[in-house]
Amino acid sequence: MRGVAQAIACDIHPLNNLIVLQYLKRTLGQEQATIDEWYAHWIVEGFEAVEAMIRPGPYAFGAQVTLADVCIVPQVANARRYKVPLERFPRIAGVDAACQKLAAFERARPDNQPDAE
Numbered sequence: 001m002r003g004v005a006q007a008i009a010c011d012i013h014p015l016n017n018l019i020v021l022q023y024l025k026r027t028l029g030q031e032q033a034t035i036d037e038w039y040a041h042w043i044v045e046g047f048e049a050v051e052a053m054i055r056p057g058p059y060a061f062g063a064q065v066t067l068a069d070v071c072i073v074p075q076v077a078n079a080r081r082y083k084v085p086l087e088r089f090p091r092i093a094g095v096d097a098a099c100q101k102l103a104a105f106e107r108a109r110p111d112n113q114p115d116a117e
Contacts, residue, residue, distance in 0.1 A: 001061050004053050004068035008075050012046035016078060040084045043075070047089045054091040058098035065099065073099045077110065 014020070016039050024030045024038060050072070054060045060068035076096040079086060086093045099105045110116060 001066045001068045004050050004060055005071045007046055007050050007053070008071040011049075012042055012075055015042040036082055039082045040079075043079045043082070043084045044088075046075075047079070047084075047086075047092055051089045051091050054095060057091075057094055060091075060095050065102070069095055069099050072096060073105055073108075074110075 021035055021039065024035050025032070030038075054068075055062060057063075059065050060072060072092060072095050076086070076092060106112065
């Protein structure tokens with residue numbers, strides 16, 4: 001469980017953080033298509049590792065929500081936002097689907113936050 005959380009929080013997310021994406025665009029002068037490719041590459045790399053670690057669900061490690069699930073759901077939202085195909089990651093997609101049925105995850109969705117536009 002900690003390995004999945006760490007893979008997302010320490011390996012995938014920092015490379016896809018807004019400040020990194022802005023640096024690629026503003027400082028390094030990269031085109032948006034190149035940035036999107038960068039983003040997708042690191043999500044796919046990380047999701048390949050995460051997919052292999054997940055156990056039978058409905059959640060990442062069984063019948064209870066863990067820190068792994070809390071990390072997976074927002075990263076899946078980011079992947080969808082950048083149109084990263086998730087067909088290669090059925091376990092991750094299944095975890096996300098199970099979590100989306102829970103009120104706590106619904107309340108935590110980015111578009112349900114007070115500052116969402």
